Amino acid sequence: MTRPKTVIIRYTAVNRINHWITAICFVLLVLSGLSMFHPMLFFLSGLFGGGQRTRAVHPWIGVLLLISYLGLIIQFWRENLVHKDDIAWMKSIKYVAINDEEHVPPVGRNNAGQKMVFWSMTLLIPVLFFSGLVIWEVYFGAATSIPVQRVAVLIHSLAAIAAIIIWVIHVYAAIWIRDSVRGMTQGYVTPGWAWRHHRKWLKELAAGEHGKPTIRNRP
Numbered sequence: 001m002t003r004p005k006t007v008i009i010r011y012t013a014v015n016r017i018n019h020w021i022t023a024i025c026f027v028l029l030v031l032s033g034l035s036m037f038h039p040m041l042f043f044l045s046g047l048f049g050g051g052q053r054t055r056a057v058h059p060w061i062g063v064l065l066l067i068s069y070l071g072l073i074i075q076f077w078r079e080n081l082v083h084k085d086d087i088a089w090m091k092s093i094k095y096v097a098i099n100d101e102e103h104v105p106p107v108g109r110n111n112a113g114q115k116m117v118f119w120s121m122t123l124l125i126p127v128l129f130f131s132g133l134v135i136w137e138v139y140f141g142a143a144t145s146i147p148v149q150r151v152a153v154l155i156h157s158l159a160a161i162a163a164i165i166i167w168v169i170h171v172y173a174a175i176w177i178r179d180s181v182r183g184m185t186q187g188y189v190t191p192g193w194a195w196r197h198h199r200k201w202l203k204e205l206a207a208g209e210h211g212k213p214t215i216r217n218r219p
């Protein structure tokens with residue numbers, strides 16, 4: 001598809017590379033984690049070269065995910081701070097659900113749903129990491145007692161289920177809002193997209209409130 005004449009830069013190359021590294025790590029963790037979660041899903045370990053290899057590689061991907069997500073936190077925490085507009089957005093959630101955005105108050109760069117995804121993952125990824133350390137037998141097995149490790153397994157599994165639910169919501173929303181994925185693959189959105197989904201943000205950009213120019217005309 002040809003690139004539109006006027007575009008708005010939504011994510012820089014660094015934002016996007018960091019996001020997709022996070023996403024790949026997350027998917028690999030889900031697949032390897034599920035293969036260890038229930039015998040019915042053990043077949044998934046074939047993707048990683050068998051049970052032992054899956055068990056060895058899963059925690060290292062977890063370390064990568066934590067580092068990668070820290071990069072996202074550094075880049076995005078500011079725009080995810082909770083604002084009073086978010087309450088108004090939450091109150092109009094029934095209109096969001098039926099795609100009637102004319103009844104939804106103008107949204108800034110992120111809506112309250114996106115902020116919830118961001119902060120939920122900001123909580124869940126460190127919980128997964130630290131509970132994972134406790135059950136990383138080969139390095140830390142001797143550091144804690146078996147009852148402590150049992151509690152850690154439970155916390156790790158519950159946090160993983162919560163993170164998977166949040167991730168499914170995130171991917172569903174990304175696909176549901178047409179052309180959002182292009183923002184995260186090619187970095188840009190159209191003024192029409194911003195007007196429809198993030199009107200307050202578009203107005204702020206037009207007023208030059210965000211410093212560097214992000215609205216560009218194609219030469």
Ligand code: HEM
Pocket residue numbers: 010019022023024026027069072076079080110114118121167170171174180181182183184
């Ligand atoms: C694998 C499938 C995934 C897809 C298809 C996907 C898609 C997207 C898209 C399209 C956006 C841009 C939304 C917009 O501009 O309004 C986005 C933003 C984002 N995604 Fe994902 N994502 C995926 C996985 C993940 C995972 C696993 C995480 C975290 C663990 C994550 C965290 C984020 C964050 C933090 C943002 C930026 C929102 C902000 O500004 O805070 N994504 N994603």
